[in-house]
Amino acid sequence: MPTKSLRTLLKGFVLLAALPALASAHPGHDGDHGFGWDFSGGFTHPLSGWDHLLAMIAVGLWAAQLGGRARWLVPAAFLSVMTLGAILGHGGLQIAGTEQGIAASVLVLGLLVATAARLPVAAGMAIVGIFALFHGLAHGAEMPATAAGLSYGLGFVLATALLHAAGLGLGLFTSRKSTVIPQTAGVAIALVGVAMLAF
Ligand SMILES: [Zn+2]
Numbered sequence: 001m002p003t004k005s006l007r008t009l010l011k012g013f014v015l016l017a018a019l020p021a022l023a024s025a026h027p028g029h030d031g032d033h034g035f036g037w038d039f040s041g042g043f044t045h046p047l048s049g050w051d052h053l054l055a056m057i058a059v060g061l062w063a064a065q066l067g068g069r070a071r072w073l074v075p076a077a078f079l080s081v082m083t084l085g086a087i088l089g090h091g092g093l094q095i096a097g098t099e100q101g102i103a104a105s106v107l108v109l110g111l112l113v114a115t116a117a118r119l120p121v122a123a124g125m126a127i128v129g130i131f132a133l134f135h136g137l138a139h140g141a142e143m144p145a146t147a148a149g150l151s152y153g154l155g156f157v158l159a160t161a162l163l164h165a166a167g168l169g170l171g172l173f174t175s176r177k178s179t180v181i182p183q184t185a186g187v188a189i190a191l192v193g194v195a196m197l198a199f
Pocket of ligand 1: 052139
């Protein structure tokens with residue numbers, strides 16, 4: 001076997017071995033909060049939880065691939081439905097399988113980016129909206145009805161918007177070189193989604 005393919009194979013194994021660690025790297029979804037109820041707690045949560053981080057970057061990458069109005073309408077749909085989900089969760093709405101819904105969002109959004117799926121803007125907004133609901137619900141119920149809880153929510157939304165923008169920028173920038181680059185990122189994101197559903 002040539003050395004190059006051996007090295008690629010080894011890298012694949014290392015990635016696979018790291019997947020369970022990535023899949024469980026998320027404090028705060030089972031009531032065990034590793035963060036404070038304030039703006040910085042909300043801001044750092046999507047950046048430290050792989051499930052939120054990857055799904056939100058994938059939304060930006062996909063928006064870049066869709067182009068046109070979708071570039072801002074698709075991330076805007078995620079942001080607004082996520083906020084709505086947090087409000088509904090805070091009001092007591094619970095949906096069974098929220099964790100699985102978040103994991104599924106990583107897998108499906110990764111696949112959409114991997115295949116550079118072309119869908120009408122409205123369909124794209126609906127798909128990211130459904131997943132955004134789970135991301136919002138996951139934290140809405142536990143957020144205290146205080147100024148600190150509100151700051152936490154604002155931090156969370158701002159970090160989400162920045163992750164969308166990062167994905168969008170990355171997608172627009174790399175696709176000028178080759179459309180394969182964002183699609184490869186989509187494959188990697190989908191793989192982590194598989195691990196999240198499996199472990
Ligand atoms: Zn979370």
